[in-house]
Amino acid sequence: AQSVTQLGSHVSVSEGALVLLRCNYSSSVPPYLFWYVQYPNQGLQLLLKYTTGATLVKGINGFEAEFKKSETSFHLTKPSAHMSDAAEYFCAVSVRENTDKLIFGTGTRLQVFP
Amino acid sequence: DGGITQSPKYLFRKEGQNVTLSCEQNLNHDAMYWYRQDPGQGLRLIYYSQIVNDFQKGDIAEGYSVSREKKESFPLTVTSAQKNPTAFYLCATSTSGGTDTQYFGPGTRLTVL
Numbered sequence: 015a016q017s018v019t020q021l022g023s024h025v026s027v028s029e030g031a032l033v034l035l036r037c038n039y040s041s042s043v044p045p046y047l048f049w050y051v052q053y054p055n056q057g058l059q060l061l062l063k064y065t066t067g068a069t070l071v072k073g074i075n076g077f078e079a080e081f082k083k084s085e086t087s088f089h090l091t092k093p094s095a096h097m098s099d100a101a102e103y104f105c106a107v108s109v110r111e112n113t114d115k116l117i118f119g120t121g122t123r124l125q126v127f128p
Numbered sequence: 129d130g131g132i133t134q135s136p137k138y139l140f141r142k143e144g145q146n147v148t149l150s151c152e153q154n155l156n157h158d159a160m161y162w163y164r165q166d167p168g169q170g171l172r173l174i175y176y177s178q179i180v181n182d183f184q185k186g187d188i189a190e191g192y193s194v195s196r197e198k199k200e201s202f203p204l205t206v207t208s209a210q211k212n213p214t215a216f217y218l219c220a221t222s223t224s225g226g227t228d229t230q231y232f233g234p235g236t237r238l239t240v241l
Contacts, residue, residue: 048229058171058218060231115186118170118171119170120170
């Protein structure tokens with residue numbers, strides 16, 4: 015069965031610093047991987063997704079993630095944090111053989127300090 | 129204006145009462161989903177539907193019920209059998225389910241007093 019682990023429930027960075035949010039997945043077949051962002055009391059918004067092909071995926075708001083099969087990872091990065099990036103971030107996995115649902119990680123709350 | 133609407137945004141109910149949460153979409157998506165979100169637990173799937181008049185249980189369906197009589201609508205009823213109903217409820221849709229991207233509504237925060 016597939017699963018997702020997000021390391022670190024809270025991450026704090028200074029404005030302008032690198033953002034790194036970690037996600038590791040478990041899947042016996044090639045996965046589809048997603049990152050979503052959630053602002054307080056709102057729904058989730060898709061940041062980016064990996065399906066097949068290029069392993070470095072660029073998303074909205076300057077975020078990107080790299081699929082590393084050998085490490086079963088899909089970490090989210092942004093070179094320079096902005097105050098508006100403060101939110102909760104969720105990694106999710108879906109596999110083609112289990113075509114009915116996404117499996118979400120428990121989320122990482124990003125704080126950005128001035 | 130296309131999108132997913134959930135109503136109400138905040139809902140308060142007394143213990144033992146059933147309550148129905150609304151989810152409507154005009155994206156013409158076939159698949160619809162209900163998730164429950166609790167602090168530190170991520171999103172957990174309650175029910176999903178890939179076609180009208182058909183739906184499947186997710187991971188935490190006990191104490192919940194749904195219907196899918198129209199493509200646009202997927203209401204969720206939280207029954208008195210749900211032991212801890214206070215949570216944030218999110219509805220999502222996708223074009224045909226599975227590995228397709230899911231798009232989320234703004235959510236309903238249910239508080240049971």
